[in-house]
Amino acid sequence: MNTSVASTSTEVVMRANELHAGYLPGINILNGCTIEARKGELVGIIGPNGSGKSTLLKSLFGLVDIRDGSVTLNGEDVTGMKTNQLVRKGVGFVPQTNNVFQALSIEENLQMGMFLKPKEFASRSQEIWDLFPMLADRRKQLAGSLSGGERQSVAMARALMMEPSVLLLDEPSAGLSPVRQDETFIRTRQINQTGVTIIMVEQNARRCLQICDRAYVLDQGTNAHEGTGRELANDPKVIELYLGTLAADVEAKSKH
Known part of the structure; x- marks a missing residue:
């Protein structure tokens, strides 16, 4: 069952237009990729x-050089802007790996998320504890002692400390058990329902399409298909060319 509720807003929060980007000189991973996320959407x-999914997110967050094209945030050109500047402007990012400070407690991880506004930690942290009650109960526990799913929650919580208008999630369910994956997807939707626009790269394509408002299928660094989650989940071409292969990839990874 598709549980997404499509946003009716036409206000674009973040847009990537004809992005060309890559890690090595002269070699592009993104080849004209274009996406947009409207206010309140889960994309x-x-x-x-x-296909360039993670490279796209890193380009949006200033971690990969954009060679051509542009990124706008609430109508402002932020192409090539540094990550700390993007955080100040309301962009949060949760990487797939190494996304917590393992030697620090849960609470200290959240403090790191407020490094730009340390005086506001007390008031903001209470809102986050309400959203992540299991973290509140264990706030003094070291992040390195947590399970993969719990670390993912800490990483999300830290990214939310600066009250981002858009949250970038890179493979949030990667490496998690099916139960923890479900918890992560539920948590993602709950965060989205608080008003945070989310752009999520996800390996579990079918589950992603179930909860997102709209989605893009990337192939070789460019747009292959786009539509609502329901449309893509039921598109014969998407099913034939992508969903079967992606499901097999996820299943193979879960066995290792």
Whole structure:
């Protein structure tokens, strides 16, 4: 069952237009990729391995050089802006790996998320504890002692400390058990329902399409398909070319 509720807003929060980007000189991973996320939307990014999904998120967050194209945030050109500037402007990012400070407690991780506004930690942290009650109960526990799913929650909580208008999630369910994956997807939707626009790269394509408002399928660094989650989940071409392969990839990873 598709549980998404499509946003009716036409206000674009973040837009990537004809992005060309890559890690090595002269070699592009993104080849004209264009996406947008409207206010209050949960936007999914799916596609085969190597299609440029994570590179897209890192480009949006200033971690990969953009060689051509542009990124706008609430109508402002932020192409090539540094990550700390983007955080100040309301962009949060949760990477797939190494996303917590393992030697610090849960509470200290959240404090790191407020490094730009340390005086506001007390008031903001209470809102986050309400959203993540299981973290509140264990706030003094070291992040390195947590399970993968719990670390993912800490990483999300830290990214939310600065009250971002848009949250970028890179493979939030990667490496988690099916139960923890479900919890992560539920948590993602709950965060979205508080008003945070979310752009989520996800390996579990079918589950992603179930919860997102709209989605893009990337292939070789460019747009292959786009539509609502329901439309793509029922599109014969998407099913034939992508969903079967992606499901097999996820299943193979879960066995390792």
